[in-house]
Amino acid sequence: LRTLLRRLSSALDNIPGPPRKSLLIGNLAQYHDPDGWEFQKELEETYGQVVKLHGLFGARELYVFDPAALQSILVKDQDLYEEMPEIISLTKMMFGPGIFSTTGDDHRKFRKIMQPAFSTNNLRELVPKFYEVAERARDGLVAPGAADGPRMLDLNHIFCRISLEFIGRTGIGYSFDPMLPGQEQTNQYAHAVREILPTASRLSLLMPLLPLIVDAPFPSLRRAMINVVPLPALRTLRNLVDFVVGKAQKLVSDRKAAISSGELSVEDDAKDIMSLLIKNNLSADGAMHLTDDELVASTSMIISAATDTTSSALNRMFHIAAQYPEMQEKLRAEILAAPEHLDHDALVALPYLDAFVREVLRLFPPIAPGMFRKTCEDTVLPLSAPIVGVDGTPMNTISVPKGTLIHIAIAAANHNKQVWGADALEFKPERWTGGKADCVTTNMCGIYGNSMTFIGGGRSCIGFKFSLLEIKALLCVFLRAFKFSTPDPRIKWRRAGVIQIPNIDKQSQLPILVERLKI
Numbered sequence: 001l002r003t004l005l006r007r008l009s010s011a012l013d014n015i016p017g018p019p020r021k022s023l024l025i026g027n028l029a030q031y032h033d034p035d036g037w038e039f040q041k042e043l044e045e046t047y048g049q050v051v052k053l054h055g056l057f058g059a060r061e062l063y064v065f066d067p068a069a070l071q072s073i074l075v076k077d078q079d080l081y082e083e084m085p086e087i088i089s090l091t092k093m094m095f096g097p098g099i100f101s102t103t104g105d106d107h108r109k110f111r112k113i114m115q116p117a118f119s120t121n122n123l124r125e126l127v128p129k130f131y132e133v134a135e136r137a138r139d140g141l142v143a144p145g146a147a148d149g150p151r152m153l154d155l156n157h158i159f160c161r162i163s164l165e166f167i168g169r170t171g172i173g174y175s176f177d178p179m180l181p182g183q184e185q186t187n188q189y190a191h192a193v194r195e196i197l198p199t200a201s202r203l204s205l206l207m208p209l210l211p212l213i214v215d216a217p218f219p220s221l222r223r224a225m226i227n228v229v230p231l232p233a234l235r236t237l238r239n240l241v242d243f244v245v246g247k248a249q250k251l252v253s254d255r256k257a258a259i260s261s262g263e264l265s266v267e268d269d270a271k272d273i274m275s276l277l278i279k280n281n282l283s284a285d286g287a288m289h290l291t292d293d294e295l296v297a298s299t300s301m302i303i304s305a306a307t308d309t310t311s312s313a314l315n316r317m318f319h320i321a322a323q324y325p326e327m328q329e330k331l332r333a334e335i336l337a338a339p340e341h342l343d344h345d346a347l348v349a350l351p352y353l354d355a356f357v358r359e360v361l362r363l364f365p366p367i368a369p370g371m372f373r374k375t376c377e378d379t380v381l382p383l384s385a386p387i388v389g390v391d392g393t394p395m396n397t398i399s400v401p402k403g404t405l406i407h408i409a410i411a412a413a414n415h416n417k418q419v420w421g422a423d424a425l426e427f428k429p430e431r432w433t434g435g436k437a438d439c440v441t442t443n444m445c446g447i448y449g450n451s452m453t454f455i456g457g458g459r460s461c462i463g464f465k466f467s468l469l470e471i472k473a474l475l476c477v478f479l480r481a482f483k484f485s486t487p488d489p490r491i492k493w494r495r496a497g498v499i500q501i502p503n504i505d506k507q508s509q510l511p512i513l514v515e516r517l518k519i
């Protein structure tokens with residue numbers, strides 16, 4: 001009752017925002033609607049760079065895309081704004097302790113240990129593997145479909161398989177999919193990896209109760225609690241997680257044995273991220289040493305972070321390339337003028353490819369509308385530009401109570417006309433030259449050319465350079481071999497959780513006309 005009474009008024013009441021749609025769930029249904037583009041547009045364009053939303057049982061939430069406020073949340077004062085405890089709990093329950101399921105110093109430890117695996121030096125070694133997977137996909141998944149002339153192919157299905165194989169081969173040194181012509185992927189591990197996130201997102205109503213289960217003192221009690229909750233999605237999740245974690249345990253222990261015995265050399269044979277973590281772990285001491293459980297959790301977390309985000313990005317790249325034929329030709333001309341297999345430096349240096357990828361990821365971030373944080377203490381949010389309160393008073397800062405949910409509005413930040421200019425909503429690769437766009441850079445904290453696609457600060461995407469290389473390698477291989485055109489006009493982009501997915505009639509697919517050029 002006290003909580004409810006407190007929620008009758010809030011320090012955030014003076015922040016402008018859309019009216020509360022429901023007494024019980026506020027604006028949540030509008031916000032989480034997979035097709036809620038009009039509502040997102042309203043939030044981006046109507047109220048200012050910080051917007052008040054109504055959450056569950058009258059809670060006030062903030063939707064933020066003001067650059068100074070984002071810099072404070074993600075960088076300067078990041079310890080005051082942590083990942084949502086519910087998400088941390090769910091991830092910890094699923095995979096154990098790792099980069100996604102820890103906060104504060106524990107999280108910093110995981111980040112420090114994993115960073116070398118994502119260094120440019122290590123990524124250089126992975127580029128040939130990205131080409132190898134892309135070429136296998138070209139020959140096994142696309143070429144046979146377009147062998148008898150131009151054909152509509154569902155590229156979404158193909159990109160889901162490719163993105164898992166990319167991270168399988170380069171992340172854990174494991175092939176999920178031989179990608180042979182005419183063969184569907186049947187690997188059970190691949191199926192379980194793909195199902196985990198959609199299943200977990202069906203449990204969102206259970207989120208507030210998760211800390212009770214995760215913090216239960218013994219694993220057996222935790223398991224018993226999960227077994228008695230009468231929710232089929234929770235049981236399915238338990239089975240999927242058991243399978244994925246069991247498989248990761250086996251992979252880690254086999255690889256550990258092979259590396260310790262000298263049977264496998266990380267320098268010569270196994271250049272994947274997991275092998276590198278295991279090798280570094282063998283000589284790591286004290287605080288920098290990972291337990292077997294932590295290694296297993298890190299492996300599973302890397303796979304789940306890399307798969308859906310990458311396939312969403314690939315879908316968008318080719319959807320846009322098919323919609324803009326002149327840009328596709330310009331890309332192809334640049335790619336054909338370069339050698340067929342590029343090393344890391346040559347691949348990142350192709351200027352138009354770089355501008356195209358940057359612009360697609362800016363205008364259409366795969367994670368949208370955004371991510372979440374929660375305030376750990378009462379705090380004050382700085383602003384780049386004052387906002388006018390509901391009562392007409394200008395505000396230069398906002399006092400935010402402890403426990404407030406903050407929406408890191410990734411898409412709105414990338415569309416912000418005050419940063420990117422009046423043409424912010426237009427698709428213009430030419431706005432990028434030499435990796436920089438003509439935009440206001442004050443207070444910007446995104447790690448990727450001022451866009452917030454991979455966010456910024458201590459929890460930004462550790463795999464962003466990895467992801468750019470796989471996207472660019474695939475664009476090079478596919479645009480050399482095929483022309484993409486005439487996307488099905490019924491394609492609509494919808495949200496699945498926080499990820500953008502192309503759909504027709506609520507089924508994920510991306511039918512595009514593919515014509516074979518040469519291989």
Ligand code: HEM
Pocket residue numbers: 083099100111167171301302305306307309310313365366367371372453454455458459460461462463464466467
């Ligand atoms: C286009 C593709 C990708 C996008 C748009 C993307 C975006 C993001 C974003 C927005 C976050 C921050 C999440 C948060 O604040 O809670 C994140 C975190 C993370 N990403 Fe990515 N990501 C992509 C690809 C990848 C790939 C390929 C990998 C691994 C190979 C990866 C590994 C991670 C990890 C491990 C984290 C957690 C970092 C931490 O908590 O310190 N991501 N990613």
